[in-house]
Each structure stands twice: as structure tokens, then as C-alpha cells.
Amino acid sequence: MTIETRRERERAQREQLIVTAARELAEAEGWEAVTTRRLAAEIEYSQPVLYSHFKGKGAIMTAVAVQGFEELAVEVRAARTAARGTREALAAVAAAYTHFAQQRPALYDAMFTHAVDLTFASPDGPAYLRDGFEELLQAVRPLAGDDDPGILTETFWAGLHGLAMLERSGRLPLEARDHRLELLVGRFTQAAG
Amino acid sequence: MTIETRRERERAQREQLIVTAARELAEAEGWEAVTTRRLAAEIEYSQPVLYSHFKGKGAIMTAVAVQGFEELAVEVRAARTAARGTREALAAVAAAYTHFAQQRPALYDAMFTHAVDLTFASPDGPAYLRDGFEELLQAVRPLAGDDDPGILTETFWAGLHGLAMLERSGRLPLEARDHRLELLVGRFTQAAG
DNA sequence: GCAGATTGCCTAGCAGCGCTAGGATGTGCG
DNA sequence: CGCACATCCTAGCGCTGCTAGGCAATCTGC
Numbered sequence: 001m002t003i004e005t006r007r008e009r010e011r012a013q014r015e016q017l018i019v020t021a022a023r024e025l026a027e028a029e030g031w032e033a034v035t036t037r038r039l040a041a042e043i044e045y046s047q048p049v050l051y052s053h054f055k056g057k058g059a060i061m062t063a064v065a066v067q068g069f070e071e072l073a074v075e076v077r078a079a080r081t082a083a084r085g086t087r088e089a090l091a092a093v094a095a096a097y098t099h100f101a102q103q104r105p106a107l108y109d110a111m112f113t114h115a116v117d118l119t120f121a122s123p124d125g126p127a128y129l130r131d132g133f134e135e136l137l138q139a140v141r142p143l144a145g146d147d148d149p150g151i152l153t154e155t156f157w158a159g160l161h162g163l164a165m166l167e168r169s170g171r172l173p174l175e176a177r178d179h180r181l182e183l184l185v186g187r188f189t190q191a192a193g
Numbered sequence: 194m195t196i197e198t199r200r201e202r203e204r205a206q207r208e209q210l211i212v213t214a215a216r217e218l219a220e221a222e223g224w225e226a227v228t229t230r231r232l233a234a235e236i237e238y239s240q241p242v243l244y245s246h247f248k249g250k251g252a253i254m255t256a257v258a259v260q261g262f263e264e265l266a267v268e269v270r271a272a273r274t275a276a277r278g279t280r281e282a283l284a285a286v287a288a289a290y291t292h293f294a295q296q297r298p299a300l301y302d303a304m305f306t307h308a309v310d311l312t313f314a315s316p317d318g319p320a321y322l323r324d325g326f327e328e329l330l331q332a333v334r335p336l337a338g339d340d341d342p343g344i345l346t347e348t349f350w351a352g353l354h355g356l357a358m359l360e361r362s363g364r365l366p367l368e369a370r371d372h373r374l375e376l377l378v379g380r381f382t383q384a385a386g
Numbered sequence: 387g388c389a390g391a392t393t394g395c396c397t398a399g400c401a402g403c404g405c406t407a408g409g410a411t412g413t414g415c416g
Numbered sequence: 417c418g419c420a421c422a423t424c425c426t427a428g429c430g431c432t433g434c435t436a437g438g439c440a441a442t443c444t445g446c
Contacts, residue, residue, distance in 0.1 A: 046425050047406095057404065148372070154369070155377050155380075157355070162352055180347055183345055184351070229434075241434085245394085
């Protein structure tokens with residue numbers, strides 16, 4: 001029994017090692033630098049070991065993405081609970097979200113550009129995927145007025161995601177970043193029309 | 194002289210053939226199906242011919258993206274000029290934009306997910322990249338109030354882009370698509386706060 | 387009309403990718 | 417100690433984007 005559990009523990013550790021190595025490599029050199037050979041060298045095992053833990057490279061990226069969703073939810077929650085008023089909470093949440101996307105672009109990419117095999121928008125989906133949305137919802141709901149809070153949150157989220165993506169790819173100038181965020185938050189803190 | 198011009202004309206035609214083939218293949222089977230070998234077979238030439246026209250696969254995708262920007266600008270303009278009031282114009286522009294992204298996902302991908310080597314957000318950039326933004330700007334400006342029209346347009350654009358991306362990847366349920374668009378447009382047609 | 391120079395194109399191949407089959411190596415158990 | 421099992425690595429498959437080098441067809445000057 002103890003041998004079995006030790007092996008399982010070691011396996012779990014190595015699996016975590018793979019995910020961490022993939023994430024760090026992606027954050028340092030971008031996802032195009034994360035090849036299975038390179039990753040194997042990084043963890044000091046041979047290539048096939050990766051496939052004894054994950055179905056393929058996509059599954060490893062998905063595992064990294066899941067980590068990202070967990071961390072994003074934590075950071076957004078921290079920002080929300082630290083803010084005082086409802087308007088301030090929305091602004092804080094928005095700033096935390098875009099800051100996350102900007103600081104960890106590779107991680108954000110794994111979450112939203114790659115890793116399509118994650119189940120979203122489902123009440124029975126994994127918790128880590130719902131938590132982040134829940135945080136946004138908590139911040140948006142008090143300001144929803146007559147609008148459906150859930151759908152309004154989705155719309156607000158889309159605004160944040162759009163800003164993050166367009167700024168990251170150089171399609172929007174970075175100087176006005178705070179200004180745009182201010183405008184977006186402003187449009188969602190007015191009374192409903 | 195005539196021989197030279199004929200050759201140039203034929204070269205230009207073949208170049209267009211490449212771009213069209215790449216686009217059609219991408220729209221039919223996705224960009225992952227667009228390999229240089231497949232593309233070469235499609236145009237009935239050998240692989241190296243592609244490289245006599247374009248620096249690489251990325252340049253071909255960029256050429257497709259440029260086509261996309263031109264067409265998007267045309268469609269958004271048509272929607273805007275057909276609408277009567279300012280609020281209706283914004284709604285029409287928003288609908289046209291997201292409809293474009295939804296109907297031609299591969300093309301939209303080329304424009305925004307790939308093809309990072311395009312110069313954006315620059316007054317001296319290519320016209321086709323400015324035209325689309327200009328159309329959005331025309332629709333947003335009358336509703337900007339005290340806000341900077343350009344930056345407000347960028348923010349609105351981000352909202353549209355975010356909706357398009359999240360809906361396309363299944364991260365937002367499709368049923369409420371129109372509802373979300375309505376909410377977004379509503380938040381940008383209120384008087385400035 | 388014919389040799390020489392030039393242009394255009396294709397065949398073949400390189401290095402790298404994700405992924406997998408099969409054998410070697412080391413570990414735990416009777 | 418010897419067997420059985422689990423673990424891991426070497427080697428290789430088919431694919432990718434891209435390129436070198438040679439062949440063939442075309443245009444030019446005599």
C-alpha cells in the first residue's frame with residue numbers, strides 16, 4: 001500500500017512538474033517554443049513520458065489553462081473584495097482582469113486562444129471555470145438595473161477580453177489603455193437605460 | 194514591353210489564385226488544413242512557387258487577412274449608411290461586425306488571431322486597416338458626448354471583438370447572442386455620464 | 387534559323403514537429 | 417535467487433515549413 005501511494009505521489013509530482021515547466025517555458029519564450037522534445041528535456045525525462053501523463057500536447061496546454069483560470073479567479077476576487085463601493089468594485093475587477101491578461105500573456109493565451117476543449121458556459125462545468133465568471137457577476141449584478149445580470153456580465157466580460165486581446169496584439173495603442181478601461185467601466189456603471 | 198506586362202499580369206493573377214485558394218481552403222476546412230503542400234496542389238503548381246510570391250505561409254495568411262479587412266469595412270459601411278438614426282446606425286454596425294465574424298470565422302481568425310505582422314493603430318498605416326475603424330468611428334462619434342470619440346470607438350470595438358471571439362470558441366452560449374449585442378449597444382447609446 | 391543566356395519551375399531533401407511501437411532496464415514479490 | 421511486472425528510453429513514422437540545385441522552356445543576338 002505504501003509503495004503504491006508513494007508511486008502515485010511521485011507520479012503526481014512529476015505531472016505537476018510537466019505543467020509547471022510548460023507554463024514557465026511558454027511565459028519565457030512563447031507557446032511556439034514549447035515543443036514536446038524541449039519540454040521533455042526541461043523535465044529531464046524522455047518524450048514518451050509526457051504521453052503517460054497527458055493525452056498529448058493539447059492536454060498539457062489545457063492543464064496550464066486550468067491553472068490560469070484558478071489564479072485569475074483568485075486575483076479578481078481579491079480586487080473585488082478589497083474595493084468599497086459597487087462602482088469601485090467594478091473598476092477594480094476590470095483592472096485586475098486586464099492586468100492579469102497583460103502580465104501573463106502566454107497563460108492568457110492558453111486559456112482563451114488555445115485549449116478549446118474546455119467546457120464553458122455550463123452550470124455543471126468544472127468549478128474553476130465558473131469561479132472567475134462568478135466574481136465578475138458579483139461585481140456587475142448591483143449595477144445591472146433592469147438588465148439580466150448574467151447576460152450583462154457576459155457582455156462586460158467580452159469587453160474586457162476584447163481589450164486584452166486587441167491591446168496585446170498591438171491592434172490598439174497602449175497609451176490609452178487606462179482610458180479605454182475607464183470608458184468601458186463608465187458605460188457599465190451608469191443606470192440602466 | 195508587352196511581354197513584360199503580360200508576364201507581370203500573369204504573375205499577379207497567380208498570386209491572387211494563391212490567396213483565393215488559401216482563403217477557400219481555410220474557410221472550408223480551417224487553417225490547420227492549409228499546408229503549403231496542400232495549397233500547392235490546389236493551385237496546380239509545386240510548393241516552391243508559393244515562395245516566389247510570398248515570403249512564407251505567414252505572408253499568405255496576411256494577404257488573406259488584408260482581403261478580410263477590406264470586406265469587413267465594406268460591410269460595416271453598408272450597414273451604417275443604410276441605417277436611419279444614430280442609435281440605429283450603431284446597432285446596425287455592431288450587427289454587421291459580429292455577423293461578419295460569425296459567418297467567416299477562418300477569415301476573421303486570419304485577421305485577428307494570426308497575422309500579427311500587420312501595422313495597426315497608426316495614422317500612416319495602410320488604408321484598408323484604417324477604413325474599418327473609420328466606419329465604427331462614424332457610428333460612435335455622434336454618441337460620444339464628452340468622451341473622446343476615438344478612444345470610445347476603440348472600446349466599443351473591443352466589445353464587439355470580445356463577443357465575437359468568446360461566442361466563436363463556445364465560451365459564451367449562442368442563444369443569448371442577440372441579447373448581449375443589444376446590451377452592449379445599449380450601454381454605448383446612453384448619454385455620456 | 388540557330389547558339390547562348392536567362393528565366394521559370396520542379397524534384398528532392400533538410401530540420402523540426404507531434405506522437406507511438408518495441409525493447410531494455412530496473413524494481414518488488416514469491 | 418529467479419520470476420513477473422512496471423517504468424522508461426531509443427528509434428522511427430508521417431507530417432510540417434522551407435530551400436538548394438538541376439532541368440527545360442523561353443527570349444535574345446547573330
